[in-house]
Amino acid sequence: MEDASVRLVVWALLGLHLAVIASFVWLNARRLWWRNSLAALWRRPRGHLIARVAPDGTSVFAVLPARSSRRGAALVVAGGAMVLTGFAAGSAPAFLAALVPTGVGLLALGAGGRHRAPARIEITAEGLRAGAVALPLQRIISFGADRSAGLPLALPVLAPGPLRPGEVAEGLRQPPRLRTALFDRSHLVTVLSASGGRSVIAGGIDRATAAALVDELDRALRQLRR
Incomplete structure (x- = not known):
């Protein structure tokens, strides 16, 4: 028994x-999209950005996600x-x-697997194309980089009181390697439209790659609006 x-x-x-x-x-x-996480196991530790201008004047940005x-x-x-x-x-x-x-x-x-996939972004005089996202040029307000909102769990905040801008809660400081997997390689690049909505155009990348992509997109947008 x-x-x-x-x-x-x-x-x-x-x-x-x-x-x-x-x-x-x-x-x-x-x-x-857990398949993205599995496919990204063999990628580089950081995201990779390739920017070029096509013969017809189209600004093309190829983004490879960071490794899961x-x-x-x-x-x-x-x-x-x-x-x-x-x-x-x-x-x-x-x-x-x-x-x-x-x-x-x-x-x-x-962590960040929903958008951890290669992305191709094109900006022309007509507008922006990135996967399923398409916006006329005049409706693009700005680009931004944010941490992924698609994390499966919210880690507890252990620091007492409200956090100052830029401060990291004590609960998110440890362990650093897990924090890297959860946050540092799970940034998104979004576009804000005139309607007020934000659309993700690239994701699963580190903060430096996300910032570089935003800078390149802003530069291409300014050149077309001159």
Whole structure:
């Protein structure tokens, strides 16, 4: 009877573990596009921007996203190995322990995944084209760079009181490598239209690449409006 109870607990914890992974896949399939995160595992640590002017005068910007978190992927693999070990040994504590690396790894791996894909942006005298985004030139107000709003979880803010502009909450300072995976390589570049709406035209890049892209887009826009 005792062995049957242990097996029941082990199977229940296995189901819980699989439910956590299935929930992550479902969330990313709907909101974060986990396939982008997996495809970006072999990219450069930082984003890459190529700007050129075509013979017809079109300003073309090719943006490659930054690499997604390999440490996150490694944690997922480690969690999976712990699950197999616990299942083979019939150990309930091993299943519980495996939830930690699996959860943290999935969080880091999926951060910013929704927009972590190559982007091509074109600006002509008629307007801007970037994937599904198309705006006439006269309706473009500005470009901006922001941190991705598509992170799967909001990390707690541990610093007491309101934050000053530019200050980082203590809870976001540690650990720095996880923060890099979650934030530093998950910036978006957006365009603000005359209607007040913002559209994402590139994402999954580091802050320096995002700032450089915004500068190049602003320069191209100014030249066309002279």
